[in-house]
Amino acid sequence: MSCFSALLYKELLRFWKVGFQTVAAPVITSLLYLMIFGHVLEGRLQPLEGVSYTGFLIPGLVMMSVLQNAFANSSSSLIQSKITGNIIFVLLPPISYREFFAAYVIASVVRGVVVGFGVWLASLFFGWTGVAHPWWVLGFVLLGGAILGTLGLIAGIWADKFDQLAAFQKFLIMPLTMLSGVFYSIRSLPEFWQQVSHLNPFFFMIDGFRYGVFGASDVSPWLSFVIVGTAFVLLAALTLQLLQRGYKLRG
């Protein structure tokens, strides 16, 4: 077992051991969204030609679950380790900062995918229509999960207290996800807000993912892919830089 695989294994085992909180609970939350929004808005909104509102909402919720849980995984794991002090167990061994990065981000992606998959399975009861382009779906899930896993790492490194992490989550991650077009197509927004939405990288994750599912989207999946890919590269570079310097982790 390499240092990297041991750390990855630890991170996976960590969320799996508390699977009720980390997997079951978020699946149930998404289903509540689906039942409530689907029930209230079904028939009133039709964001995409030929797709029911519930049908439109499901992939958005799946992707939102992937993103939020990927963020939650790395950020909460790190902040808990920092606050309890057991972070030293991963700082004392000969683990490189690249291995550290990869293990935390991959574990976050896995948690995101597991929860997303759970939401998708459950949503079969509400009528899922099938997937038009599976590779696009996979690509956006992995990239989106990796971006949020990386953001979670940044937040976990930066925050000294749970409050600060919660602020990061509430004032940055939540609004960006909510305003990314999970519940609506941004075409239904006034021109100005459409423009604003285009500044939100989360919009392209959701939109690209929806292209994979329906074969139709607000913008080209290639454009989304380039934007989301660039965002990941930039964030990863920043995070690797922080880890290499030992920012907040090695006094």
Place this chain on the structure above:
Amino acid sequence: MPNPDTPAISVRGAVKQYGALQALAGVDLDIHQGEFFGLLGPNGAGKTTLISSLAGLVRLSAGEIRVMGHEVVRDYREARRKLGVVPQELVFDPFFSVRELLRIQSGYFGIRRNDDWIDELLANLDLSHKADINMRALSGGMKRRVLVAQALVHKPPVIVLDEPTAGVDVELRQTLWQFIRKLNRDDHTIVLTTHYLEEAEELCGRIAMLKQGRIVALDSTPNILRRVSQRALQIRAAGMPDVLPTFLAEHLLARESGVLQLRFDRHAEIEGLLAAVRESGALIEDIAITQPDLEQAFVEIMQENSR
């Protein structure tokens, strides 16, 4: 094979600045392979900072540290493989059982199957019956022993223990020291910080005293003790005057409720001291000669250095 002349730990010009505070103010220190070394000093002296720097948990503002010849920042992989650290704080990971934790920790050092050694560690630390218990369910003393096991999963040649017996009961302390002594006999270098001075006196071959980020004394334990060569004559007497005659006052080390501690260098001086006590009108009830201990050495050396 490592060169036996390479110091187990070598510290050169170590400075650690926290804002205006110098936690380490230029430390130079070589600890040889196979030593049982004591790092002593009052709270805030910089012991933990020094240990954290050599473990790579803290980065020095200036200076350099090597573990078995490997510089701890540039050559961190090798340096960390050679080092096992038992931290001062009682930290634990609440998600795992003792055995899971030790397996994961082995994995961090690239060791795949380690159960034989893990079982040996658990047996030596009297933890075998707790192997499958979650960390949360362990008492403080047990958690402390798990920390020791965690530091040893990769059989490091250099083992550093930062106040490992703080808050540990006496029986457990004995178990721990037996084990650490055994490791030292098997050629592991041991570095220990402690507040229990008799512990350092009993265990350590050499001692460094740290104060305000500086080493104020560094010598073999017997030499450190000799620096305060004062054996003391302890006299219990009735009717001692409040103001002692000058001769006695000059030799006085301590006085409490009818007991005097008097300094002497040669046995020939004892008779004179006893006579002086009798002449002051007091009735001697008991006498004893006390040996110097590290506690006393410690206080004296610390005082010398603040003059």
